[in-house]
Amino acid sequence: MTMQLRKTIARLSASACLIALAAGMPALADTPKDTLVEAFAIDDIISLDPAEAFELSTAEITSNSYSLLVRLDPEDTSKVVPDLAESWTVSDDGMTYTFKLKPGVKFASGNPLTAEDVAFSIERVVKLDKSPGFLFTQLGLSGENVAEKARAVDPETFEMTVDKPYAPSFVLNVLSATPGAVVDKELVLSKAKAVTPSAEYAYDTDFGNEFLKTGYAGSGPFVTRVWKANEAVVLERNDNYTGEKPKLARVIYRHMKESSAQRLALESGDIDVARNLDPNDLNAIENNPNLTLDSAPKGTIYYISFNQKNPNLAKPEVDEAMKYLIDYDAIGSTLLKGVGVIHQTFLPTGQLGAIEDTPYKLDVAKAKELLAKAGLPDGFSVTMDVRSTQPVSGVAESIQQTAAQAGVKIEIIPGDGKQTLTKYRARNHDIYIGQWGSDYWDPNSNAQTFAYNADNSDDSPLKTSAWRNAWDLPELSKQTDAALLESDTEKRAAIYEDIQRKVLADSPFAFIWQQVEVAGVSNKVEGYKLGPTFDSNYLTNVSKN
Amino acid sequence: MTDISQFQSRRDWLLSNQPASRLQARLGRAYMIWLSFSANRLALVGLAVILGLLLVALFAPWLAPRSPFVGDLANARLLPPGTDGYLLGTDSQGRDILSRLIHGSRLTLMVVVLVAIIAAPLGLLVGAVAGYAGGWIDAVLMRITDIFLAFPKLVLAMAFVAALGPGIENAVLAIAITSWPPYARMARAEAMGVRNSDYIAAVRLMGASPARIVIRHIMPMCLSSLIVRVTLDMAGIILTAAGLGFLGLGAQPPLPEWGAMIASGRLYILDQWWVATMPGIAIVIVSLGFNLLGDGLRDALDPREAGK
Numbered sequence: 001m002t003m004q005l006r007k008t009i010a011r012l013s014a015s016a017c018l019i020a021l022a023a024g025m026p027a028l029a030d031t032p033k034d035t036l037v038e039a040f041a042i043d044d045i046i047s048l049d050p051a052e053a054f055e056l057s058t059a060e061i062t063s064n065s066y067s068l069l070v071r072l073d074p075e076d077t078s079k080v081v082p083d084l085a086e087s088w089t090v091s092d093d094g095m096t097y098t099f100k101l102k103p104g105v106k107f108a109s110g111n112p113l114t115a116e117d118v119a120f121s122i123e124r125v126v127k128l129d130k131s132p133g134f135l136f137t138q139l140g141l142s143g144e145n146v147a148e149k150a151r152a153v154d155p156e157t158f159e160m161t162v163d164k165p166y167a168p169s170f171v172l173n174v175l176s177a178t179p180g181a182v183v184d185k186e187l188v189l190s191k192a193k194a195v196t197p198s199a200e201y202a203y204d205t206d207f208g209n210e211f212l213k214t215g216y217a218g219s220g221p222f223v224t225r226v227w228k229a230n231e232a233v234v235l236e237r238n239d240n241y242t243g244e245k246p247k248l249a250r251v252i253y254r255h256m257k258e259s260s261a262q263r264l265a266l267e268s269g270d271i272d273v274a275r276n277l278d279p280n281d282l283n284a285i286e287n288n289p290n291l292t293l294d295s296a297p298k299g300t301i302y303y304i305s306f307n308q309k310n311p312n313l314a315k316p317e318v319d320e321a322m323k324y325l326i327d328y329d330a331i332g333s334t335l336l337k338g339v340g341v342i343h344q345t346f347l348p349t350g351q352l353g354a355i356e357d358t359p360y361k362l363d364v365a366k367a368k369e370l371l372a373k374a375g376l377p378d379g380f381s382v383t384m385d386v387r388s389t390q391p392v393s394g395v396a397e398s399i400q401q402t403a404a405q406a407g408v409k410i411e412i413i414p415g416d417g418k419q420t421l422t423k424y425r426a427r428n429h430d431i432y433i434g435q436w437g438s439d440y441w442d443p444n445s446n447a448q449t450f451a452y453n454a455d456n457s458d459d460s461p462l463k464t465s466a467w468r469n470a471w472d473l474p475e476l477s478k479q480t481d482a483a484l485l486e487s488d489t490e491k492r493a494a495i496y497e498d499i500q501r502k503v504l505a506d507s508p509f510a511f512i513w514q515q516v517e518v519a520g521v522s523n524k525v526e527g528y529k530l531g532p533t534f535d536s537n538y539l540t541n542v543s544k545n
Numbered sequence: 546m547t548d549i550s551q552f553q554s555r556r557d558w559l560l561s562n563q564p565a566s567r568l569q570a571r572l573g574r575a576y577m578i579w580l581s582f583s584a585n586r587l588a589l590v591g592l593a594v595i596l597g598l599l600l601v602a603l604f605a606p607w608l609a610p611r612s613p614f615v616g617d618l619a620n621a622r623l624l625p626p627g628t629d630g631y632l633l634g635t636d637s638q639g640r641d642i643l644s645r646l647i648h649g650s651r652l653t654l655m656v657v658v659l660v661a662i663i664a665a666p667l668g669l670l671v672g673a674v675a676g677y678a679g680g681w682i683d684a685v686l687m688r689i690t691d692i693f694l695a696f697p698k699l700v701l702a703m704a705f706v707a708a709l710g711p712g713i714e715n716a717v718l719a720i721a722i723t724s725w726p727p728y729a730r731m732a733r734a735e736a737m738g739v740r741n742s743d744y745i746a747a748v749r750l751m752g753a754s755p756a757r758i759v760i761r762h763i764m765p766m767c768l769s770s771l772i773v774r775v776t777l778d779m780a781g782i783i784l785t786a787a788g789l790g791f792l793g794l795g796a797q798p799p800l801p802e803w804g805a806m807i808a809s810g811r812l813y814i815l816d817q818w819w820v821a822t823m824p825g826i827a828i829v830i831v832s833l834g835f836n837l838l839g840d841g842l843r844d845a846l847d848p849r850e851a852g853k
Contacts, residue, residue: 260815280813330619335637388793390812397638397798401615412798414711 031272033544034249036525038273039256039265043230049212050121050181052130056437056534057253059178061233063535064251066181066218069099069118069158070172072441077532078352078493080172084113084182084219085158088172094165094487099158107184107219108238115152120185122150122160124207132179135440139163139171143202169352169489173442178535183208184217191215221246221540230255235539247527247543266291266520272544273528274520278390282338285520292521296530297341299348300437300515301446302392304384304399306508308470310430312380316506321370322431323510325403327362335394336513343514345500346450350532352443352489353496357504367406379407384431385420386412395512396433424468427458435515436465441533443496444484450509451499452480469508476502581845588841594834602650609644613801616640623817634819637809638799642823645801649824652802653831656717656786657779663721665775668728673763675729676736677755687733693726698781699788706794713802716795720785724778731774735767769846777839780832787828803828 031037044055050062063071070080070088085099105113126136126146140163141149149161162171174180188208195206208217216224221243222235233253237246254271256262262274263281267288277285285291306313306322313319332342347354371377386396393414400410410431415423424432438445453466453473460467479499486492503509517537521528527541560577564570582588601608610630616622616639626634626642633642675686693701705719739745740763748762787804789795796802798809803824810821 263815278812280816284816327618334618334622334639393798394637398618400799401618401638404615414793414797 030269031544032250036248036251036273036539036542036544037271038251038253038275039262039271040253040275041257042233042253042255043257045227045229045233047130047209047213048216048224048227049130049209050179050183050218051125051128051132051207052209052213054130054132054179057233059533059535060537061224061235061253062178062181063220063537064539065216065220065222065224065235065238066178066183067105067113067220068176068178068180068182070176072173072176072533072536074531074536074538077350077441077536078169080169080176084118090168094168095163096159096161097168097171098153099160101156101158102242103156105219105242106240107187107217108223108240109184109187109217110240111184111186113182113184113219114155115158116155117185118158118182119147119150119152120188121182122180123147124183124188124209125179126150127203128207128209132177135174135177135179139166139174165485165487167484167486167489167492169492170442170444170484173352174440177440181218181220183212184219187217188212221538222251244540246540248539251539251542263520266522269522272522272525277518277520279335279338282518282520290523292523293338293518294521294528294530295338295516295518296532297349298437298515298517299351299441299533300435301343301346301348301511302340302395302433302435302513302515303346303509303511304431304433305465305469305510306431307427307429307468308472308508309427310382312374312376312382313430313508315374315376317370317374318376318380319508319510320506321367321374321406322403322408323360324363324367324370325406325408326360326399326510326512327402328358328512329361331395331398332513335391335398338516338518339391340513340516342512344511345504346446346509346511347443347496347500348438348446348514351438351441351446353493353500354443355497355500357501359504360510362402364402364405371406371408377407379409381409381411382430383411383413384433385423385429386414386433387417387420388414389417392433392435399433425463427468427470432469443493444480447480447483447496447499450507451476451503453477465509471508473507578845582841585841585844587837588844591834591837591839591841594830595838598650598654598831598834601647602654605647605651609641609647611641611644613640613645613648614799623813623820625817626819626823633823634817636806636820637813642806642819645806646803646824646827649801649803649806649827650831652713652796652800653783653786656713656720657782657835659717660721660724660782661775661779663717664725665728665771667721668725669732669764669767669771671725672729672732672734673736673759673767676733677740677759677763679737679740683733686729690726690729693723694730696723698723699785702785702789703792703794706789711794711797713796713800716786716789719789720782724782724785727778728771728774731770732764732767735770736763739763739766773839773843773846776835776842779835779839783828783832783835 040057042057045058047053048058048061050066053062067084069083069085071083073079073081084101084105086102088097088099090097101115107113122136123146125133126141127143151159153159191211192205192208193210194204197204214227221238221241223238225234225236227233232255235251237249259276259278259281262276263285265271266274282293286293306319308314328342342358343349344358344360345355371379384396386393396412400412403410423429436449449465451466451473452464453471454462454477456467456470456472466473476499479495483492483495486495517530519530524544526543526545531537559573561573564573616635618639621635621639623637624631624635626632628634631641636642671686675683701723702719705722706715709715709718745758745762748758786795790802790804791808796805806824807821813820
């Protein structure tokens with residue numbers, strides 16, 4: 001008892017020291033050899049509970065500290081590979097998935113990991129119904145039926161039943177998202193708090209949500225030791241991990257927001273990795289012999305869209321003309337250098353069925369011809385809502401310049417993310433420039449928003465991006481529905497290819513670029529590699545010399 | 546010989562202490578102001594800067610070597626000053642900074658003039674009425690003024706722009722709304738000083754209406770100190786407009802407003818210092834010009850303050 005207490009105190013004081021190191025002392029010259037210090041804007045974290053956390057930085061933290069049934073294959077992200085699950089089968093009706101778990105897996109706490117824990121983890125996500133709750137509710141799971149639809153058949157077999165014969169690739173991709181992380185049922189329940197059931201929340205326990213907000217109950221390669229909002233997150237090696245153990249003893253994410261601050265800290269050796277660099281700081285890092293850059297395309301797509309409620313933009317020729325008034329080449333080689341690649345289809349590279357067609361380029365003569373065909377030979381005036389962040393506002397200004405060459409006068413209305421998004425969601429914009437990050441790594445996430453609009457009325461329950469631009473597309477919506485139920489993965493990919501080509505040819509969306517995540521890395525670090533998604537930036541193989 | 550004598554006689558005519566006409570008296574007074582103004586070297590520098598700004602703004606399209614709006618993104622981005630054809634370098638959209646500064650002078654001048662035209666007469670009217678009328682009118686008008694003075698100027702301007710929506714017209718309006726109270730205070734003080742003078746009593750005896758008294762006989766007395774104050778404030782107006790532009794609340798892209806140019810250059814300050822520095826220098830020079838001019842005007846217009 002006293003031994004344990006002493007241990008806890010020692011641990012707590014050690015982590016307190018770490019935070020002091022991480023947050024308070026910029027003058028710290030060299031980082032310890034067994035510790036990786038990353039500068040990362042972690043102000044988006046609201047909770048570390050896998051059932052609640054759905055942010056970019058938490059995706060990385062959860063995937064390094066928890067285990068999942070399946071994970072995306074980092075080599076080919078259109079497939080999944082086993083993590084906790086050894087193998088799985090799908091029933092003949094396509095509705096029941098049976099997972100066989102690897103034997104002998106333990107949580108960091110020492111408790112054995114069984115199918116009970118898997119079932120409990122999914123039950124929490126569904127019943128808590130925080131922002132990632134839709135991942136499982138869209139499969140037909142609900143608070144009432146989750147206990148029977150996601151259940152442990154025996155300690156090593158987990159079974160989940162969905163409500164429609166969805167494409168297996170879709171269901172597995174959903175399970176690979178971080179909210180599917182498996183938590184330690186015994187530990188979490190011992191920390192759960194009693195709540196009084198109400199109309200919004202029907203259960204008498206918080207399923208350990210409050211504990212997991214800052215706590216940890218996983219079985220991943222790292223243990224989340226501490227999170228202090230806007231200061232630091234500290235991960236430590238999990239000695240109970242059954243797989244290949246991490247080379248580093250500790251990883252510290254230090255909160256730093258400004259790109260220039262990160263760059264200066266990296267140059268002086270205060271940090272080992274800088275995660276939020278702007279394009280203009282990349283050059284200096286590239287030219288520094290002690291530093292290297294690592295980059296990987298991510299699933300976020302940037303696009304401009306044309307509200308079909310605007311009578312000018314409702315003409316298909318005008319939308320096409322606008323697509324020829326964007327200087328893709330110049331934007332890609334300057335404003336997006338290092339942080340984005342030109343990408344003109346709605347599925348990001350790496351997702352099942354993604355195609356790389358780039359038929360559009362700057363062609364003012366062709367745009368003028370199309371505008372004349374639409375009855376607007378002298379162009380027209382239109383507004384564009386732009387979020388005042390780079391590189392979005394720079395790209396918007398570039399489009400403003402090139403569009404003016406064909407007589408299209410764009411008035412830029414700047415705002416913060418909330419203002420522009422609110423206007424966009426209410427369909428009150430003319431042109432909107434923004435981004436879309438896939439909610440989960442499956443083509444359905446993007447297809448559902450860009451090629452699906454079941455109800456174009458103002459009070460439609462499903463407000464997809466197509467709806468936000470008042471784009472009525474009954475045929476494509478049906479095709480998107482069909483793709484979701486196509487069990488043959490190759491045929492499914494072919495449907496998405498077809499949808500992308502149709503959207504590319506005729507839609508109120510001009511997709512411009514795909515985000516590239518970039519990190520400045522010190523030469524002391526070995527094996528640092530950004531993954532293809534935000535939840536595959538793995539740290540296990542990283543070491544320092 | 547004749548030239549000099551003519552010159553001397555014109556000077557004598559202007560400085561005559563027995564002016565034969567109203568015109569001669571007025572011109573004589575103006576000449577004396579000019580003499581004391583031009584004795585101040587720094588004031589002349591300020592005047593030269595402001596005249597230079599006026600000329601640049603007037604002939605902007607002919608002076609600017611390139612378009613301020615259309616850049617060459619692919620080939621001319623972030624070129625350093627002195628690069629062939631780009632004297633002050635280019636910005637992140639490949640636009641010539643010199644051309645943008647030249648066209649931006651129009652915006653700066655427009656902001657300054659519009660604010661002066663809106664705020665100064667408003668302040669003057671409120672102050673003169675309050676000072677002359679006294680009583681509850683004075684109390685009400687001055688409490689309203691107090692409310693405006695209770696907020697920091699830039700914060701209040703930001704609140705107005707946020708409510709009206711960003712844009713250069715709204716920025717002008719917001720700055721004007723926030724800058725009239727000091728003028729009202731000053732005009733009130735002047736008006737209270739003269740309201741009980743004999744000449745006011747004489748005009749009142751002749752049957753002049755209060756409106757006539759305020760407009761024709763009180764306001765002119767406040768004018769000289771007002772001019773000084775407005776000129777001195779112009780630097781502040783430019784800085785407020787630039788501040789709003791910097792925060793994204795003033796002029797909108799692609800308008801070459803100097804403050805907005807600094808804001809967009811801020812991203813590149815470590816490696817491409819000129820993008821933010823050039824408009825900064827322009828703001829410093831013009832603000833300094835207005836300050837020097839205002840100082841000189843104060844010395845010339847207000848003999849009581851001179852030499853202090």
